[in-house]
Amino acid sequence: MDIDVLIIGGGIAGLWTLDQLRRAGYRAVLVENRSLGYGQTITSQGIIHGGLKYSLRGVLTASANEIREMPTIWRECLSGQREPNLSTAIVRSHCCYLWQTDSLASQAGMWGASIQLRVKPESISASQRPELLQQSRGAVYRLNEQVVSPSSVLQCLKERNQDALLMCNQEQGIEFSRSFQGTINSVNIRYREEELHFIPGCVVMTAGVGNGQLNEAAGQKQPMQRRPLQMVLVRGNLPMFQGHCVDGAKTRMTITSEVTTTGDVVWQLGGQIAELGVSMSPEQLVQHAENELRAILPELKMDSLKFATYQVDRAEKQSRLGMRPDSPQVLMHKNLLTCWPTKLAFAPRAAEMIEQKISSELNLKPSLIPGNASLSWKDWPIPEVAKSPWELVENWHQSTEVPESSQPITPVDHAA
Numbered sequence: 001m002d003i004d005v006l007i008i009g010g011g012i013a014g015l016w017t018l019d020q021l022r023r024a025g026y027r028a029v030l031v032e033n034r035s036l037g038y039g040q041t042i043t044s045q046g047i048i049h050g051g052l053k054y055s056l057r058g059v060l061t062a063s064a065n066e067i068r069e070m071p072t073i074w075r076e077c078l079s080g081q082r083e084p085n086l087s088t089a090i091v092r093s094h095c096c097y098l099w100q101t102d103s104l105a106s107q108a109g110m111w112g113a114s115i116q117l118r119v120k121p122e123s124i125s126a127s128q129r130p131e132l133l134q135q136s137r138g139a140v141y142r143l144n145e146q147v148v149s150p151s152s153v154l155q156c157l158k159e160r161n162q163d164a165l166l167m168c169n170q171e172q173g174i175e176f177s178r179s180f181q182g183t184i185n186s187v188n189i190r191y192r193e194e195e196l197h198f199i200p201g202c203v204v205m206t207a208g209v210g211n212g213q214l215n216e217a218a219g220q221k222q223p224m225q226r227r228p229l230q231m232v233l234v235r236g237n238l239p240m241f242q243g244h245c246v247d248g249a250k251t252r253m254t255i256t257s258e259v260t261t262t263g264d265v266v267w268q269l270g271g272q273i274a275e276l277g278v279s280m281s282p283e284q285l286v287q288h289a290e291n292e293l294r295a296i297l298p299e300l301k302m303d304s305l306k307f308a309t310y311q312v313d314r315a316e317k318q319s320r321l322g323m324r325p326d327s328p329q330v331l332m333h334k335n336l337l338t339c340w341p342t343k344l345a346f347a348p349r350a351a352e353m354i355e356q357k358i359s360s361e362l363n364l365k366p367s368l369i370p371g372n373a374s375l376s377w378k379d380w381p382i383p384e385v386a387k388s389p390w391e392l393v394e395n396w397h398q399s400t401e402v403p404e405s406s407q408p409i410t411p412v413d414h415a416a
């Protein structure tokens with residue numbers, strides 16, 4: 001079957017790219033080997049960053065510069081004013097709070113670069129503070145960065161593109177056939193015993209941690225890095241709350257809130273705690289998380305809370321010293337493109353970069369009329385959206401009694 005583009009991997013990068021290419025009239029198909037967003041997107045905290053986090057050292061870093069347009073693009077999509085129309089996705093909050101437990105000197109540096117950002121933090125008065133930050137000693141800021149429910153964004157993109165989504169086997173579900181010069185000529189997709197044969201104009205890999213292995217299977221080697229995290233989940237009697245506790249140039253903790261399928265509020269704790277957590281056992285990390293919550297949110301009632309942790313890797317193009325790249329990365333070899341968006345927030349930019357490379361560098365023109373790129377695969381299974389991490393935890397535990405002083409904490413400074 002002749003198609004223009006075969007996309008492999010249905011996280012935010014693959015789905016957004018699929019939507020964009022189909023709107024431009026490309027015959028595009030996406031293949032997924034587990035569930036949509038499995039890995040990073042479904043675990044993401046859903047913050048549509050506008051760059052403040054990347055300007056904490058007081059200068060507008062390249063990262064902050066690249067990302068500052070993203071909140072506006074997402075806001076327009078989420079309100080249905082721009083394509084893709086994501087108005088059925090859930091916005092958990094239209095803003096995040098920022099507060100500090102650190103010195104005034106670091107506060108001054110922290111806001112230095114924010115002047116050039118599109119989304120600037122606004123200092124708020126005591127009466128405007130959320131209940132949890134009423135007694136906070138330092139200033140509290142409001143930052144108009146939206147927080148989305150990643151699973152609902154995936155669901156929305158799935159529904160818009162049902163007829164172009166295909167499931168394949170987890171192992172050996174995709175087989176490439178290449179020309180002598182290294183161009184991909186055809187791709188076989190296998191699900192159970194069934195097979196589909198595609199002749200794509202180009203292949204786009206958006207498979208997160210899977211990009212490395214897929215490139216090898218296609219006869220390529222693309223240097224990638226994995227940066228591990230151990231995230232903390234908290235449930236119990238919790239309010240909805242989204243915020244960053246900032247300590248100097250670091251995000252000591254990022255708290256986001258979601259609602260489970262049974263209607264309970266669950267918090268995800270990320271930022272530095274999840275990076276330090278990699279060198280701790282789950283029990284040690286739970287204890288550390290509890291101590292950290294007491295220190296940064298003294299008003300939080302802790303008695304009913306239950307904790308869990310899980311591990312996940314961020315996947316990116318390899319960079320110098322293993323740092324987070326500043327922008328989405330799209331690499332091209334012949335008719336194979338490999339993409340790591342670096343951030344959920346960067347998905348629109350990643351899709352735009354891919355379309356640009358396909359149309360300008362590969363000179364591949366859409367074979368369908370824009371807006372009419374419908375394809376149908378009779379009875380071929382469609383991938384489901386991945387389950388959120390809190391839906392998969394079996395054992396929630398009350399904090400353990402390990403004294404924090406005995407914990408082997410090795411500080412690591414990966415810019416998150």
Ligand SMILES: Cc1cc2nc3c(=O)[nH]c(=O)nc-3n(C[C@H](O)[C@H](O)[C@H](O)COP(=O)(O)OP(=O)(O)OC[C@H]3O[C@@H](n4cnc5c(N)ncnc54)[C@H](O)[C@@H]3O)c2cc1C
Pocket residue numbers: 008009010011012013014031032033034035036037038039040041042043044045046047048049174206207208209210211214229231270312313314339340341342343344345346
């Ligand atoms: C804990 C955590 C919190 C984060 N929080 C934020 C945040 O608040 N804001 C933000 O902007 N960014 C955040 N990020 C970063 C963001 O989540 C990622 O940059 C982004 O989701 C990556 O999307 P992706 O589509 O490239 O990869 P993924 O979401 O990992 O998707 C890859 C897809 O490819 C599929 N796949 C893999 N191998 C194969 C194969 N062989 N064949 C077919 N399919 C395959 C997978 O099943 C999956 O569906 C966070 C990341 C993590 C880990």
